[in-house]
Amino acid sequence: MSDSTRQRALWLVWSAMLLASLAAVVVLNGRSAGTAAPAFSHVERPGPGGTDALARYGFVLEESARRLGVEFVHQGPAFDKQLDHIMPQVASMGAAVAVADFDRDGWPDFYVTNSGEASLNHLYRNRGDGTFTDVAAAMGVADVNAAGSGVSMGAVWGDYDNDGYDDLFLYKYGRPELFHNDAGRGFTPVGERAGLPRWINANAAVWFDYDRDGRLDLFVAGYWSENLDLWHLSTTRIMPESFEYAENGGRKYLFHNLGGGKFEEVALKLGLASRRWTLAAAAADLAGTGYPDLFLANDYGVPQLYLNQGGRAFVEAGRDTRVALAPKSGMNAAFGDIFNDGRLAIYKTNISEPGVLVQANDLWVPKKGGPLEYDDLASSLGVDLGGWSWGAQFGDLNNDGTLDLYLTNGYVSAGERSSYWYDFAVIATGHSAIIGDAKNWPAMRGRSLSGYQRKRVWLNDGAGRFTDVAQVVGATDTFDGRAVALADFSNSGALDVLVANQRGPLLLYKNRVQPGRHWIEFELEGRSSNRSGIGARVELQWNGRRQVQEVSGGSGFSAQNDRRLHYGLGAMTSIERAVVRWPSGRRQAIDHPTLDTLNRIVEPE
Amino acid sequence: MSARFTFDNRFLGPILITAILVAAHLSFGILEGYSRTGMAIAVAIGAELILGRLTYGRIPHLASAYITGISVGILVRSPFLWAYALASLISIVSKYALRYKGRHLWNPSNFGVSAVLFLAPATVSLLSIQWGNTLWPMVVIWVLGAVIVWRVGRLHISATYVAAFLLFSLVRSAVTGNPWLASVAPITGPMYQLFIFFMVTDPRTTVHSHRGQLVVVVVVAFAEMLLRLAEVVYAPFYALFLVGPASLLVESWLASRALTLDAAPSVGVR
Numbered sequence: 001m002s003d004s005t006r007q008r009a010l011w012l013v014w015s016a017m018l019l020a021s022l023a024a025v026v027v028l029n030g031r032s033a034g035t036a037a038p039a040f041s042h043v044e045r046p047g048p049g050g051t052d053a054l055a056r057y058g059f060v061l062e063e064s065a066r067r068l069g070v071e072f073v074h075q076g077p078a079f080d081k082q083l084d085h086i087m088p089q090v091a092s093m094g095a096a097v098a099v100a101d102f103d104r105d106g107w108p109d110f111y112v113t114n115s116g117e118a119s120l121n122h123l124y125r126n127r128g129d130g131t132f133t134d135v136a137a138a139m140g141v142a143d144v145n146a147a148g149s150g151v152s153m154g155a156v157w158g159d160y161d162n163d164g165y166d167d168l169f170l171y172k173y174g175r176p177e178l179f180h181n182d183a184g185r186g187f188t189p190v191g192e193r194a195g196l197p198r199w200i201n202a203n204a205a206v207w208f209d210y211d212r213d214g215r216l217d218l219f220v221a222g223y224w225s226e227n228l229d230l231w232h233l234s235t236t237r238i239m240p241e242s243f244e245y246a247e248n249g250g251r252k253y254l255f256h257n258l259g260g261g262k263f264e265e266v267a268l269k270l271g272l273a274s275r276r277w278t279l280a281a282a283a284a285d286l287a288g289t290g291y292p293d294l295f296l297a298n299d300y301g302v303p304q305l306y307l308n309q310g311g312r313a314f315v316e317a318g319r320d321t322r323v324a325l326a327p328k329s330g331m332n333a334a335f336g337d338i339f340n341d342g343r344l345a346i347y348k349t350n351i352s353e354p355g356v357l358v359q360a361n362d363l364w365v366p367k368k369g370g371p372l373e374y375d376d377l378a379s380s381l382g383v384d385l386g387g388w389s390w391g392a393q394f395g396d397l398n399n400d401g402t403l404d405l406y407l408t409n410g411y412v413s414a415g416e417r418s419s420y421w422y423d424f425a426v427i428a429t430g431h432s433a434i435i436g437d438a439k440n441w442p443a444m445r446g447r448s449l450s451g452y453q454r455k456r457v458w459l460n461d462g463a464g465r466f467t468d469v470a471q472v473v474g475a476t477d478t479f480d481g482r483a484v485a486l487a488d489f490s491n492s493g494a495l496d497v498l499v500a501n502q503r504g505p506l507l508l509y510k511n512r513v514q515p516g517r518h519w520i521e522f523e524l525e526g527r528s529s530n531r532s533g534i535g536a537r538v539e540l541q542w543n544g545r546r547q548v549q550e551v552s553g554g555s556g557f558s559a560q561n562d563r564r565l566h567y568g569l570g571a572m573t574s575i576e577r578a579v580v581r582w583p584s585g586r587r588q589a590i591d592h593p594t595l596d597t598l599n600r601i602v603e604p605e
Numbered sequence: 606m607s608a609r610f611t612f613d614n615r616f617l618g619p620i621l622i623t624a625i626l627v628a629a630h631l632s633f634g635i636l637e638g639y640s641r642t643g644m645a646i647a648v649a650i651g652a653e654l655i656l657g658r659l660t661y662g663r664i665p666h667l668a669s670a671y672i673t674g675i676s677v678g679i680l681v682r683s684p685f686l687w688a689y690a691l692a693s694l695i696s697i698v699s700k701y702a703l704r705y706k707g708r709h710l711w712n713p714s715n716f717g718v719s720a721v722l723f724l725a726p727a728t729v730s731l732l733s734i735q736w737g738n739t740l741w742p743m744v745v746i747w748v749l750g751a752v753i754v755w756r757v758g759r760l761h762i763s764a765t766y767v768a769a770f771l772l773f774s775l776v777r778s779a780v781t782g783n784p785w786l787a788s789v790a791p792i793t794g795p796m797y798q799l800f801i802f803f804m805v806t807d808p809r810t811t812v813h814s815h816r817g818q819l820v821v822v823v824v825v826a827f828a829e830m831l832l833r834l835a836e837v838v839y840a841p842f843y844a845l846f847l848v849g850p851a852s853l854l855v856e857s858w859l860a861s862r863a864l865t866l867d868a869a870p871s872v873g874v875r
Contacts, residue, residue, distance in 0.1 A: 010660055014702040021695045022720060028687050029725030325638060355726035356838050360684035379684040385727070422836035423783065430790025431740065440790075442783040 033354075033385055053472045054514050057459060058398030061474040061497060061509035069131045070124055072506040075116030077151045077173070079230040085443035088412045089420075090230075091115075093203055093279075094173075095482040095500035096154035096558035100166040101126075103184030108487045108562045110498060111141065111168060112506050113152035119145050121152055121170075130490055140187045141168060141179055150174010150199070154483070154558035158207030158216045160257055162531040171202040171220055173230055180261075194255075194263045200226050201250050207553030208283035208292045209530050209583050210270075211311030215257035216530045216553065221278035221296060222250015236439045240277055241432040244327035246300035248436075249277035271314040276301050282333035282555040284344055285537065287372050290585055292535050295323075297330030297348045303362075307372075323348075323374050328359040332557045336394030336403045337548045338365070338381075338460055342539065344548065346374070347405065349389030349557070353450050356421050360384040361392075361407075382466045383407075383458050388450035391484035391557035395495045399517035399568030401545065402460040408481025408499050412444070413451030420447040452478045479504035487562035493519035493596060495566055500558070518569040518595050520578075524551055527603040528584040532563060535583035536603075540567050542575035569595065615668040617753045622675050622803060625746060629679075629795060642678030645689040649674030652697035660701055669713070669809075670697060676714040676799055681721065683729045692717040692729075703850075706857055710850035712807040719846045722839050731839055732796050743793065750802040759806035765819050766805050767792070769826035777833055791841075800841050810849050812856040821852040 054060045065071070074095040076088075083090050094115025101108050107126035114121050121144055123136035136142035145151045150172040157166040165181035178194050179187035201224035207216045224230065225248065228238055240246035252272045255263035267273070272294075280297040287293055291308035298304065302324035306314035318324025323346065332349035339345075343366045350359035363378035378384035386392075387409040394403040412420070423442035427435055434440050455475045458466035470476070479501035486495045489508075497509040520540070524533030534553040539546050547567060554560045569575065575595065580588040582603050593599050630636045649670045657665030677692045696717030700709040703716070721729045754760045774788040781788075791797060805811070805825060811818050825841075825848045832840035 007660070011702065011704075014656065014660075014698055018695065018698045018702040021691055021698060022724060024687075025691050025695070025721055025724045028685070028691070029728050032685050032687075033727035326636075355722075356730060358683055358728060358730040376684075384684050419836075422833075422838055423787070425838045426833075427787050427790055429794035429796065430787070431743070431793040433740075434786045434790045434793065437786075440784045440786045442781070442787050 032379070053469070053474070054512065057469050057473055058400055058514045058517060059473060059494070060512050061457075062512065063474070063477065063507050064510040065506055065508040068508060068510075069133060070506055070508050072112055072114075072122050072134075074501060074503055074506070075114055075119045076503045077115045077117060077230075080233040082233055082236050083230075083438055085445075086438060086441045088414060088444055089449060090438075092412060092480075092502060093482060093558070094151060094153050095502045095504070095506075096152070097483045097485045097498050097500040097506065098155045098157055098168075098554070098560035099485050099487040099498070099562040100157035100560070101562075102157070102166055102168075102181060104165060105184075107491065108489055108564070110485065110487070111136075111155050111157070112500060113154055113170070113558075114145060115151040115153065117145060117147055117151060119151070121145070121155075126489055138186075140189075141170075144170060144177060145172075153203050154205065156205050156207055156554040156560050157532075157563075158218070158534060158553050159530065159532040160207070160216045160218070161261060162215065162526075164525075164531055166532060169205055169207070169218060171200065171205045173201045173224065174199060176200050176202065176220065190261055194261055195265070196255070196263070197226070197253070197265070199229070200253065201228060201230065203279050203558065204281040204296075205554060206281045206283050206294075207532070207534055208294075209535055210254070210283075210292055210294075210308060211256070212291060212529075212535075212583050212585070213257075213311075214526070214528055214530055214584065215259055216532060216534060217257045218253075218255040218263065219272075219281060219283070219294060220253040220255070221281050222252060222275075223277050223279065223299070224250055226250050237437045239436050239438050239441070240300040241436045243300055243428040243435060246277055247275050249275050249298075249300075251275055252278070270312070271316070272306060274298075274304055274316075276304065279331045280333040280348075280557045282335060282552065283535070284335045284550045284552070285535070286335075286344060286346075286366070290581075292583075295333045295335075295346055297333045299329050299331065301327045301330075303330050303333075303348055317372070321372050321374055323362070323364050328362070331390050332392045334393050334555045335550065335552075336405070338363075338394070338403050339464075340402060340462070340545045340547045342546055342548045343368070344550070345377075347383070347392055347394065349386065349392055349407065349409075351388050351450070352385050353388065353421060356425050358385075361386055361389055381464060382468075383456075386456045387453040390482050391499075391559055393484045393486050393556045393559070393561060395486040395561070395566065396519075396568030397457065397495055397497075397511060397513075398459065399493065399513050399519045399570065400462070401547075401568050401570040401572070402462040403547070404460050405456070405458040405466060406475070406484055406486070406497055407456040407458070408484050408501075409455060410451055410453040410478065410480040412449040413478070413480050414444070414448045415446045416448065416452065418447040420444050420449040424449060451480065454478060455481065475509060477501075477507060479507070482557060483559035484556055485559045485561050486566075488521060488564070488566055491598060493521070493566075516571070518572055520567050520569060520575065520593060520595050521598040522565045522578065522580075522593075523563075523598055523600045524565075524580065525600070525602045526582060526584070527605050528586065529582045529603055533582075533603075534563065537581045538565055539579045539581075540575060541577045541579070542569065542572055564598065615666060617757060618803065619668050619671050619675075621750060621753050622672055622799070624749065625795070625798065626675055626679055628745070636678070641681075641686060641689045642675065644686055645678035645681070645693045646671065646674035648690045648693035649677065649697055652694050656697060656701050672803060673697060673714045673717070676803060677717060680714070680718050680732050680796060680799060681729060682732055683725075685728055688721055688725065688729045692721045695720050705854065708853060709809060710853055712804050712810045712845065712849060715804050715842060715845050715849065719839070719842045722842065731842070743798075746795075746798050750798065754802055754806055757806075757808075759808070761815065762806045762811065762818050762822050763801045766801060766822045766826055769823045770829070773826055773830035777830055780834060797841070800845075804842075804845055810853065812852050817852070817856065821848065824848050824852070
């Protein structure tokens, strides 16, 4: 073969290789994004709530809020006029929901926040017949957004005084408030007496008993600096100093419960010195010490994992545990034992916008054995791309024995054919001198920013793969979702889904599970431990499997699931044991607990 | 100057880009994991070794492939390893497949990165973050980069591009009504430092004449302005992707034409 012929042949080979590589990019992009071969592509779409979906996936969701008496539309705030040009994005949070049986009638109720100035929050009491009634005004927790006091961003339930009734902490861009639950008959504001600060611009709070003294403590995470009154700005230099390395956000607060309705703020003393822009917080015993650790999902930066040092201090271990390697836009913190092996994975949501920014969501799964260290398995398991993701919660939606994942998303839905993304991407790359000043931000002018997004309902197949079935099972809304909370509102063994939407209606997806799938639920009440049982861990053992869940004092984004723990069991007709580890350290085993019902467990004295 | 002080300029690029990577990662943790950048570098070097050996019968100098791999590792953002591997592979293969009169037409990493950005929008994006919260790392990079591109005789290209970018940002600001600082913002990010010091200055894919280089880089900046006005996020990469090869083809055409013109009178005289 002559040299020129050989060179020509090689050129043809390289050209073919180039074309093949380009084709591979297209194919892999489609597969990785889930567009090339969606799980349901070969299923004749039955439409929301169809019987085909019920048979195929074991459950369907039906949006039923209005039918069940829940007519709530979130209103957004309007800050200082200097922010008018970017108001839709700076006033983009506040839709929140938290579940608890506040009146102890055996039916979960829920509180939903509003964020317009002078708007009213709602407290929906579950009437036990499937419908709800707003009793917020009668209970004294409706009119909490008065001018000058700020507006609501979220709330969490917890029985801080161990009187058996869950109290309500309301966090705001403004004056936070603690409402004492007066035996389910009303609420009394006690924040000032409790020692809460005058003003916090917070987007996250969680109840947990960090020192295991039997009294619930309260963590509150500032987002904007607490020195800002967003309605009366003296400067426009209020924005994050960086899109990915910002540390000029709000301070963090840890209110140590002293008893007698008094709290002492100890965040700095215990090592919680962050000023990152925290959007979500959740607590659980991640390190296996028996003490609850604290995970913070931060906007404009890396997350933080504060490991509890025996209730005496917290040590930030984000880098050491590998969850803080890449700065992203964290917006959610939820825990789930997705492999049924006792390990709690952490799900943190971020931003993914095709063609602009692919941060991808994180699913941090602890490695087996050795020191606490995580691997991000979001891509491997298929729960990485969820648009501009916000709240997400783990729960067994189809009662097959594995935890599924419900995700809501969407940032600003405005003009359907116009996008702010280009301008957003441009300013996001700027130096702090540029990005940090709101007046440098291009005006939004009615454009959308990751708006009208389709939601994700990822079904866990138990073998290491999640499949999105949202459109098939009926989660078809495209509102700007923020908070997701799960609860079995009808005490029937099916987890319903609440979704709070920014400037949109509150959605209640009623869940209908295929008959024949078993389940079990636990309601825990502490004695030596806090009465709410927050931090109690239940390990359910059946057929060689075990699933761990912890009672949470707030998780997801601006949300709190019902504290009652729900386990799906599939076709199992008996389970071996439930082992409760109370926050006090006491262990309690229940052999062969009753299936298909709610088991009430009280901590032994 | 004695011989012991001579230095192979081909090592300057790798040294600078490695310094940028190390400084950025140690200071701000820009890498999501070593595996992805490692994958990009390994694929680039491996492909260069194989393709170079088969094409030219010898092991090629690997500085260029290293820069390509590390550029891909820094610039590409994706949760998927294949994106890094394919971007590197495409970059290197393009050097061997897309040639005209013995020259490759595209800056390799510009081609590879542009290709994956364009073909895989759902799963690949570009490094778009800023360089921390202070200016000094940028100043260090600018000074170091300027010294190095000056040493290899390309400073005029980088400087002209920056000047043109700033000028055209005024135009963009006037057209869009956006604050000028917002229009300038991208050039303060690390993505642009790689673009300014490594892509637009690539000796293999820039025209030969000094004046031509200035004209081309201004055209690149102009094309970028047009793409930015059309709200194309990856405007600089696409601008270079379009203008770079076109300028080389024009240069070749002009050279051919000059040869023809030179030859024509002599024939006539004869």
